[in-house]
Amino acid sequence: MTRPAELRCMLMRGGTSKGAYFLAEDLPTEPALRDALLLRVMGGPDERQIDGLGGAHPLTSKVAVVSPSSDPAADVDYLFLQVAVGKPEVSDRQNCGNILAGVGPFAVERGLVPAGEERTSVRIRMVNTGDLATATFPTPGARVDYTGDAEISGVPGTAAAVVIEFPAGAGRLLPTGSPRDMIDGIPVTCVDNGMPTVLMAAASVQVTGYETPKDLEEDLTLADRLRAIRLKAGHLMGLGDVSDTTVPKLTLLAPPRHGGAVTTRTFIPVRCHTSIGVLGAASVAAGLRIEGGVGAALARLPTAGDRIRLEHPTGFLDIDSSLTTDPDGLPVARRTAVVRTARKIFDGTVFPRPAETAPTPAHSPGGPR
Known part of the structure; x- marks a missing residue:
């Protein structure tokens, strides 16, 4: 052609x-x-x-x-x-x-x-x-x-x-097999519910998690640290050398400020997202429900229902997310749904x-x- x-x-x-x-x-x-x-x-x-x-x-x-x-x-x-x-x-x-x-x-x-x-x-x-x-x-x-x-x-x-x-996840929700890993001394949860994503507490990399995307992008010390974490996470998650790819994403977590479950700042992979991607949000929401994960202690999860509200720099995203376990007792996604517009x-x-x-x-x- x-x-x-x-x-x-x-x-x-x-x-x-x-x-x-x-x-x-x-x-x-x-x-x-x-x-x-x-x-x-x-x-x-x-x-x-x-x-x-x-x-x-x-x-x-x-x-x-x-x-x-x-x-x-x-x-x-x-x-x-x-x-x-x-x-x-x-x-x-x-x-x-x-x-x-x-x-x-x-x-x-x-x-x-x-x-x-x-x-x-x-x-x-x-x-x-x-x-x-x-x-x-x-x-x-x-x-x-x-x-x-x-x-x-x-x-x-x-x-x-x-x-x-x-549909219910057929792959491994925890690519490393563990709800919590250590990379360069930082506790992380590596999760994949449609988008390979690395979750970590914002405080663990010396930021609040409430900064603007522009401020985070201009923090060169943070950028170097996140780059090193992402490269090592890629190998841990079975993705190989990710130096020339945009996955895995990195999401910093902080306690919510506006009634949601958690505050997020996501890197794609160097630019800080002005909101949060749908598939990345699916992985974050599932990660918050994983017992022992880094998000479990930070998130304020609803006491009933599947809906989780993720706060991001320009508002929020609501996503329905629930988990079950496989025959080996490992967490797997049961339901994931989101409302978007086009x-x-x-x-x-x-x-x-x-x-x-x-x-x-x-x-x-x-x-x-």
């Missing part, structure tokens, strides 16, 4: 992220050609992304590639690609649960899944990891309706609720920068874990 001078594209906000959504058939099948094209679409590697769709931040430099699924448990496949800001790199080493919120509506918009008369559920296979999710959203009159009264922190106004439910911003044609002006991007291969 030759590189097109123009291609179909839908720009959508998914949760607290924004990305370009494409049908796989509209992109080159060769990963290197596809990534080079997407880098030009988003405006990389310029750190301002001034000549493309990107918004000069990792949360607005994302891509969803959607196609019919051959998996009988799914309707569509969703490949997430993170287009780096400031360097020529495209990575498929992680999922994105916020961009996931737009995949179901996009699949209906593109005719991959027929719309129900009132509501539609789309079963999604996340190609990056092989995990499954089901997104349910309103489709009155068999058309996607993005309007509604659901609010999520970090997004102005209201929109239609997209309920994303994840909105179609434009649907049309994008004109990438000419190929001869763009460097060949580095590709970070991922695939099922």
Whole structure:
């Protein structure tokens, strides 16, 4: 397939992220050609992304590639690609649960899944990891309706609720086999409930956990310490050398201030998230319920029900999370569900920068874990 001078594209906000959504058939099948094209679409590697769709931040430099699924448990496949800001790199080493919120509506918009008369559920296979999710959203009159009264922190106004439910975890919730590990003298809990995440008390790295993302990013001593912890955690979690990847995420925990269960500050992996990712939140919420984990002593968990409110720099995220145990007595996820919203911003044609002006991007291969 030759590189097109123009291609179909839908720009959508998914949760607290924004990305370009494409049908796989509209992109080159060769990963290197596809990534080079997407880098030009988003405006990389310029750190301002001034000549493309990107918004000069990792949360607005994302891509969803959607196609019919051959998996009988799914309707569509969703490949997430993170287009780096400031360097020529495209990575498929992680999922994105916020961009996931737009995949179901996009699949209906593109005719991959027929719309129900009132509501539609789309079963999604996340190609990056092989995990499954089901997104349910309103489709009155068999058309996607993005309007509604659901609010999520970090997004102005209201929109239609997209309920994303994840099946009971089949993998290891505790990749290291322990609820608590020590890395460089810091107690951590390594958890994976859809996103490999390392939990630690903010106080253990000499910060409060209430700082702004900007203040945390400018703390070079903290950055060096977190970088070292993340590299060692990658090996402990069976991820190998993670120096060139964005996982595992690191989440600092502090006691809640606004009625939630815990305050969070999440690094992705160097920038501090202005909120918290959906899949990262799924891992944090599950981690708070693990007996002996670092979050158990900090969190104020509800006395009844599955819902946990995670406070983050721009508000909160509510997530339903419950655990059970496997035959060996190890904790496993029983139920994980979250309410997000999504909105179609434009649907049309994008004109990438000419190929001869763009460097060949580095590709970070991922695939099922």
